[in-house]
Amino acid sequence: MNFELTEEQKQIRGLAREFAQKEIAPIAAEYDARGEFPRETIMKLGELGLMGIEIPVEYGGAGLDTMCYVLAMEEISKADASHGTIVSVNNSLFCHGLYKFGTKEQKEKYLVPVASGKKIGAYSLTEPQSGSDAGNMLTRAVLNGDTYTINGRKSWVTSGPVADFVVLFAMVKPELKHKGTAAFMIDTTQPGFERGKVEPKLGIRASATCELFFDNYRVAASERVGQEGDGFKIAMTILDAGRIGIAAQALGIAQAAFEASVKYSKEREAFGSKIGDFQAIQWMLADMATRIEAARLLVYNAALKKTRSANGGGENFTRDAAMAKLYASEVASFATDCAIQIHGGMGYSKELPIERYYRDARITRIYEGTSEIQRTIIARETLKQYA
Ligand code: CAA
Secondary structure: OOOOOOHHHHHHHHHHHHHHHHHHHHHHHHHHHHOOOOHHHHHHHHHOOOOOOOOOHHHOOOOOOHHHHHHHHHHHHHHOHHHHHHHHHHHHHHHHHHHHHOOHHHHHHHHHHHHOOOOOEEEEOOEOOEOOOOOOOOOEEEEEOOEEEEEEEEEEEEOOOOOOEEEEEEEOOHHHHHHHEEEEEEEOOOOOEEEEEEOOOOOOOOOOEEEEEEEEEEEEHHHEEOOOOOHHHHHHHHHHHHHHHHHHHHHHHHHHHHHHHHHHHHHOEEOOEEHHHOHHHHHHHHHHHHHHHHHHHHHHHHHHHHHHHHHHHOOOOHHHHHHHHHHHHHHHHHHHHHHHHHHOHHHHOOOOOHHHHHHHHHHOOOOOOOHHHHHHHHHHHHHHHOO
16 A cells, blocks of 8 residues: 655645645634634635545546545644534535536536535435434435425534535335435525524534425426435445545544644643653653554545545445544544643643544544444445455
């Protein structure tokens, strides 16, 4: 496995790092405190080509590879995980899915504005009764002539409160379970679409999350993404890609916590020495550094496999994406917890970003599939490999 970065990948990492440190890091605490969507910086990320990184230029994207995407995600999330969430959902859950499964007309109509960052995309699979058991959806789409009528309620939709377009999964033939589902492109300006209140959250508070309601929402059959019956598989395929983005987000949060801890260990004094001279602190730093490095290798490995898959290698990266997300998200929780311990009372205070890193890290073990679901996927894929 060759993890040496190309000049292009280094450039993207540099661009994302510069923008994130100059424009995102300074505003992160105030947007977190207000729980406000950072529209201005998100629009600027679009201008930099970071809202549709892997989408070809002809469809409004930057035409880069998955490694560029994870490097940008890591840098953005290091400055602020809320921005990371918004960027990840736009890039992988919306743009990647539509690029892979959409028609040319759908791509021209929806992908171009979202990949170029002029409009915002969301992905809606979860319902109040179906989170991990995603196939158990109740939202119904009924075909009459060439129009579907959609009724139902979706929950935990990242960017739901601000999205212009949503990739929605609904049940067309409930008796067929997974095989009776389909995906649809939703225009949030159309009648029958309503948003619930913005969810108050523990972390990633500047990313907006809400329920979505469909009350006789009518959509032309030409807006169905993929075939009837393919909805669940499309949802899962998109999540395979999305999980690499969340893994990179977790890595960025962990790296931010680690760098702050190293700096503080060299500055803070106790018992007449820098605290970094004490073995208790050194061992925490050593464990953080080792686990972060291991997480990075898993994230880069998954990114390289996805690129090979996109280039026609046909490589399956379901297990690699799940491993990267599982491990990186648990490292983010570990590293942010250590960072609070190293900073003591200051780590617990809102004067420093450490407590925000700790809160933000927690969601990475839940969304786009909990750690328990990632373990299930890894086990299933592993057992298949050894069948
Ligand atoms: N790629 C392609 N197809 C897949 C697949 C994948 N990764 N995973 C499963 N499938 C296919 C299977 O091959 C199977 O196809 P056949 O019927 O042809 O055999 C079909 O899908 C059903 O698969 P399973 O029997 O494995 O389905 P299951 O009900 O046991 O569920 C699961 C499997 C892995 C638990 C899945 O339900 C899952 O991933 N759950 C978690 C859902 C999730 O991550 N939700 C988060 C949503 S997004 C979010 O967090 C909010 C946000 O806005 C960020």
